[in-house]
Amino acid sequence: MPKITPIEIDRYTYNIGSTIDGRSTKAYWIDTDEALERLVSVISQDDSIAIDTEFHREKTYYPRLALVQLARSNGEVVLIDPFRVRLRALSTLFEGDIEFIFHAFDQDLAILERSVGTIPRRLYDTQISAGFLGTARAGLGTLLERFLGIKLQKAARFSDWTARPLTKSQVDYACEDVVFLHSLKDAIDASLRRLGRVPWVEEELARTLDRMGKSVEPDAAWLKIKECKGLDEQSKRVARSLAAWRETTARENDIPCRYILSDLAIATISHAKPRSMEVLLNLRGVDAGKLSQKTQNEIMEAIKEGLASSKPTESPYYEGNNYPRHLTPLLQLCQAWVAAVAQREQIDSTIVSSKDDLQDLISKNEESRLKSGWRYELVGRDLVNIVTGRYGVAVDAGDALEIVPLDHRR
Template structure:
């Protein structure tokens, strides 16, 4: 495989992309920093097919990334291969408003092959290729320039190994007949809605005990205010205000901006500065949460209550049994909240009651909940057996 020098000019990048566009698939990875920013700071892009590989410096002056981004989000003929690509997809979405498509994620594929729920890249490389990676450059400062040879070699290795791993994993999936299982997973991973940062939805990520519409309405307004402040200043949202601070203000709103000096977690200067004024403005503009937006009551949530919790525990045991028998990671089959939903009587809108998940696990989960199946032990192994439900 040809390894190119670091690409820093538009002509070289455009020529590389033109060649890669003729390949059936490309492996892609990124290096970025986000400890001190809201938006990920893209520092390096690595891409390869089975013939050539290169690292691209997005910070290079005058570099036009458009041909590369077009390849990732608009070229339907080239499959884009990532490992644990969620944050890579987020970066591409932030740059284009789209996500790479079509898509293959080797971490998700590893779950279908029984290799674990969140197998790391180095473990995957060692398992499939027998190569032990040097992790020394993993936590390097990717924003520093110039990048040294060790950093670039480490970064390119992520895609050159991925190029070798992908066909081997694809072959295993074909042999097991599980390749089609992943189509839905890849579509879900690549859904652009996953990567939207809508200020109006930010409140749903904050835990607050109150169900009062006015409190939740203020929380929604405060969370949206914080999100916009963080985006505009390109700072982590926690640097603006912590979740618990917003929850406290929503429950006990200050009567005036001067009262912000008394709020734990805020700087006293907010009692008189512009950001404090915008916070007060958000509180004053808040309206009670509408009935349609109100979260479900706790006593209606799946899995709560003693009986519901016991049923959910039985479903988790069944999931372990079916996962072991099929050699598929439990997380790929069903999530805990789905099991709790089944236990609570929900039957609509659950992935585990559709397609291959239903065949592998969902139909037995329903049978267990409805009393048509029970656990037993045979030769020291937990198995399921059909029973006649009581009249």
């Protein structure tokens, strides 16, 4: 491990509370491009850096980044003001060999990619990794208390991160979100190594990144609206057209989708399929007073496009109420087996398999996650045998579930 060079940037510093070793820690405030460039030069040889962001997205389509926090393995913390600096300077670090440690990186990565232009080439997520030790999507505070015996103060969680200057409680909160991540990673990895699950985590991180790299296409936006799942095919085509229009409009204007048209309104319009403006404006969920004439016309045009479309809706194989009733017992049996294995192995069952994963497996989808990698070794092979009738599920002498061969089906 290379020697950690102290930052020693003569700008603003904050003294924050006790860290892991009980000593006071300095947090450096970076609000000039010159200071950021110097920082990048100093920390570019680090092996690992903990990272987090603070942002707001209540009134915009894209999250508005308000703060970037970095912590080094020597305990130094850096707070970067994205309103004052060009964050693309961080791309040098992201594209290098430094491992960036996150907690729950899904939203952070999307924000950083938009602000920096790229995401870290090497990264680690404490939330995902801890899931392989039995914690279900645990928050940072839960993990710190479990693995390190540290309790966080979350007083500034819902404060305004766009305000300047930050308050002392905000600085403490921002620093606490990163300063313990190196030690937390070490503790989690020690347990993962004992169980031989480090390769599982690496595989899952790679899968998660691959999935996150695929942005939602406007034509698929309707699938996120639960009220549309029970619609007939023609209504689904209208919903697809309306949701695609709303998604595109929201992106272009950087405003939340709900500001344009609510999910309820899209479902109601799709079901009613109005042919006139008068009918449209009297439907449930449609607030005529908030819709400009231009928006009203665009909605009617989207309805017409949906009605005229001959392209089938590409919904999941088994979706909502369309899941065949006669397969429900098999699905429940598979869910029970996944839960039993997860409990036995002390791993988060939601990481092992989702309901969609099981439906893919039952539908004989060869791309099912349960048919490859660690999932196949842990539960996938057994589930295939259950689905194909080679094995059944029974209760053993200790009241635990076990799978047993069904000789008559061989």
